[in-house]
Amino acid sequence: MAFNIEETLSKLSVIQKIKLLSGLGWWHTEPVEEHGIPSMRMSDGPNGVRGTRFFNGVPSSCFPSSTGLGASFDIDLAYDVGVALGEECRAKGCHILLGPTVNTQRSPLGGRSFESFAEDPTLNGLIAAAYINGVQSKGVSATIKHFVANDQEFERFSISSDVSERALREIYLKPFQLALKHSDPWALMSSYNRVNGVHVSENTWLLDDILRKEWGFKGLIMSDWIGVYSTAESIKAGVDLEMPGPTVMRGKAVERSLAAQKLFISDIDDRARKVLELLQKAYASGIPFNAPEEGVDTPELRKLLRKAAADSIVLLKNEKNLLPLTSESKVRSIAVIGPNAKYAFSSGGGSARLLESYTVTPLHGIEAGAKEFGLDVKFALGATTHKLNPLLDPYITLRDGSGKGALLEFWNESPADGFATTQTNLTDGLKPCVWSCTTKVSNCVLLDGVDESKVEKDCFLRYSTVFTPEESGTYEFSLTLAGSGNLFFENKLIIDLSTAPTPGDYFMGLGTAEVKVQVPGLKAGQGYLLEVRANNHDYVKQVPIIPNWGGLRLGAVKVVEPEDALKEAIDLAKSTDVAILVVGLNHDWESEGYDRPDLELPGLTNRLVSGVLKANPRTIVVNQSGSAVTFPWINEAPTVLQAFYGGNELGNGIADVLFGKVNPSAKLSLTFPKRLEDVPSYPSYGSKGQEHGKILYNEGVFVGYRGYQVKNLTPMFPFGFGLSYSTFEYSALKCSEISAEGKFTVSFTIKNTSNVDGREVAQIYISDDEASLPRPQRELKGFKKVALKAGESRSVDVGLDREALGFFDERRGEWIAEKGTFSVLVGASSEDVKLKESVDLKNSLTWRGL
Known part of the structure; x- marks a missing residue:
């Protein structure tokens, strides 16, 4: 279907344009059907395509975590994974994949460190670019995230990442910049946090001056989920789409901002146009709208x-x-x-x-x-x-014996007196439920997957199943709730979470702590009835901006004496x-x-x-x-x-x-230290490192292996380290002259000196021997994965450009590669340098942009 953006935009009323600037539920954009604007679908990545459901969704392929894919140092593999993710998106009717994540791993303590590819911006950015190219080859939009300096989970909605512009440019913005240089992501997600005091979602300097004007990004900018905290400011800064819906910061608030002339129609047009541009790509992809979701298994x-x-x-x-x-x-x-x-x-x-x-x-x-x-x-x-008791999933069956899993029932009013309290009468004399479903999981995150036409958000629920242990013995059962309620074993109350439950980390820190109780004498192969009765009233009151029905997590493990x-x-x-x-x-x-x-x-x-x-x-x-x-x-x-x-x-x-x-x-895509105190960001990280709502990035550009080298600290295992069943020999390093534009080629030979076929990741590091300011001892600027038969030799060429030589000059607000001598180091890791050669840059280079 042909879709003309400007013609469509001209036909939309102001209210319809505003509608486009926020999401429809968790995973869709708002439609304007009378003007041929359907609802685009998106899904979480980065290592799989969940689809539109947290609860009872269509099963998906799960690829290795991003740190694992980064450790492959394999551009071709990253592309192939991207293609496979794109194909699964198509099967699930998904137009937008919410990945890849390229936040630099400032500390291994980060709760989401596994979601990013590396502690090094070059590896991070180049693997991300290949992933993006693979996803988008299937007509699916990739969404690079979380822009930028979103490096810890502690106070992630409010924390300010206070970082110098040089470090921001060279370390934290760099993987985004490289990904944009080597691919063309159609979407980008802004991060939750502040950078130097200003929330990214309203940071004009980051989103407009750097991302759009300096780098030329043409795609859509969406917020992280509930990551918009303003109306006029976020729209002026360039956030096109507030997610999820229903809107909190847009809608009527935009109308009021227009009336106050804090915003103008041209601002709304700029944002709505980006949504329509992505929609044009969705039309071109041929992925149907509102399609049924299917899995892929070939x-x-x-x-x-x-x-x-x-x-x-x-x-x-x-x-x-x-x-x-x-x-x-x-x-x-x-x-x-x-x-x-x-x-x-x-x-x-x-x-x-x-x-x-x-x-x-x-x-x-x-x-x-x-x-x-x-x-x-x-x-x-x-x-x-x-940390939490293992889930029951492999060991649960329906009470009626019809298959694996559990029955989940919902009521809008209490189906019996004392239903979700310790005084509950455990007979089945309950009012008929308004809706029910079966599930194969014992971790029910009820953010979706419930028939909202029948079940109100403030509801009562019962989860019932038969647990059959593999081994005889004493078992420890556990329950965690987003709400309040109790767990019954064979019609006997064993866990009380209805009487002043202790808060915990479950459900974004708004659920209960896990409560555990031991039940002795279970016999292998015998079924035992488990039943959770709960209501989510207190939980729903805490999170009105996130529509959901609460949730539960039920676990069990055989008790073993540690010794x-x-x-x-x-x-x-x-x-x-x-x-x-x-x-x-x-x-x-x-x-x-x-x-x-x-x-x-x-x-x-x-x-x-x-x-x-x-x-x-x-x-x-x-x-x-x-x-x-x-x-x-x-x-x-x-x-x-x-x-x-x-x-x-x-x-x-x-x-x-x-x-x-x-x-x-x-x-290794990240350094393994001998102790926490050796990590370059220590102690300025997380809850113990924050200073009244901000985190000071005191290590500057000396992140990851750069920090260990400048302090002469030996890690347990360095960045880029990894062995093989083969052995390899490096020789014949040559570097071409650096061109006037800063381009040059590094050439060398690798030989497999073993009797086993293998693959080696050759890494190219650059050292600025005559820098006018402190620079890392060496920085990864290129790599090549080479497959070699036993005894085989191969010549390797890696092309580099001014990116490999430059640093960011805060005084001038631009990149500079200073004339002088640079060392080119080729090796098997950041610490295992095999070859070294020098190249000369005859004239300094300065630039802005990609």
Whole structure:
């Protein structure tokens, strides 16, 4: 369908134009159907396409977390992942994907650190550009976010990121700038926070002067969800679309601002035009409007998911060449141990979470890989490290026996006296519910997925299911609510959250704390009735601007005595040829909404690792986390892998690396420090680092590996580090002369000196030897992933430009590359420099823009 923007805009009334400037519910734009303007659909990324439902949505493919994809250093893989996400958007009738995230990882404590690609702006920006190009090749808009300096979750709506313009330009704006230079994102999302005292959503300097005028961004700017705090100011600054709907800061407020001449019709036209420009692209894509949502599950997609999982795994140590495990390894038995082995932690928490179409746990992946070699695999938990009790999803069935899951019923009025209190009569003599549904999950985030034509926001609900444990013993049940209510086990009250419940982090910090209770004597294979009765009245009063029906989270775990679990794991490790320890964090520890307090592995993890390492020197440690953690036992561990959150195929990806089907080639996308105090942003970060509503970016441009180098601190593992089953040799570095425009080529040779085919990530760092102000010792400015057969050599060429030489001069308000000598360093990591050469810039260069 042909869609003429200016002709359509001219036909719209002022009220209709204003309507376009805010969302319709959580995931749609407002339509003006009488003028052929349908509602565009959007969906959360960045590692999957959830669709339009938090609750009971269509299952989706989950790719590795962005730190994992960044660790691949693979532009082609990032593009392919983008294409797959674009195809899933099309299947779900989605026109706008809310990703990628490119906020620089200022600290590994950041709750959303796993959502961004790297601590380095070059890696961050170039991987993002490939991802964007892949998504948009399918006619789907990518949305690069969160612009800008949105680097912590503490007070994220109000905190001011107080940062020098130089650091802002070189570190925090740079990945956005590079992504715009190497791709053309059709949308951008402004961040929640302030920058130097001004909220980004009303920051004309950032959104208009830099983004639109200086960089030439032509796309739509939307707010983060409930991230608009003004009317005239946000519209003047350039935020086209307030999300979600219904509007809070626009609508009638815009009409009043027009009457007061704080805004003019031309301002409304400018914003509405951007919405229509994106709509024009949506029409051109051929993606239908208001389409039914479908999943995607093909052999080709599963292959890509598995490749992405394996290629995001970093081999940190392999001192005794224990890996790969092959038929020549003389291994007959394997002990799989650890709290992350039996669960598939596919992604971090918050808006990145989705309902996976399927998952493969590390235990299942290892079992499948071992089966090919006829190896015996046994499992032991070793330690519990969950922050919240594990969900019940695998172990629940409907009361009527018709299938997996639970029944959720809703009433607009209490269906019985004392329904959601401790005095509840547990008979089924309740009034008929106004609406019900089944669900396969025990974490019900009721932001959507409820029939709002029948169920009022202020409602009562009952969640009932049958829990069937795998093992006999005492179980600890837990309940968390957005609202108030109680949990009943076999018609007996066991958890009271109706009498002054303690507040907690659940539901954006407005739900209750998790309450736990132990129930002894459960028998394996026997079903037990669980029932939650609740109302969300108190919760709804707290969050009137976010329409929802509250929610609940129900968990359970078998109670194990910590010392007994440790002993069982250590005894198993002693009795087997090889032990594979799978430990780490999960989506409850790393999530949107809160930051981590420290870099420690939870619970008794470190005791478990140390004990197993002592019991069996042939132990492989697999750590799973979205960001850095500390390993106090690292010197005792000969074999260590970093797995990140690996998506659907996490388990198979780990197994492919362990058993040699895939030669690891990933490199760390962020530094792993020895201790929290070594992190460059320490202590000016998070709740303990804030100064009356602001965070001082005291480290300036010395973020990530730059900070370790300038302070001469040795990290546990440096940025860009990663081993392979192959070995590589670098030679013959040559650099062309720098052209008048600042372009030059770095050429060198890489040889695979092993008898194993492999891939190497060659990294190009630049050092300004004659800078007029303090600069990092070296900065990543290019990289190339090279596949080499055993014994093969290949010449590598990497083109660089003035971006590789310049810094931002705050005095002049422009970029400058000063004439003089620069060192070109080529290596296998930020600390492992293999080759060095010098180039001369004959004349200084200055510029603005891309």
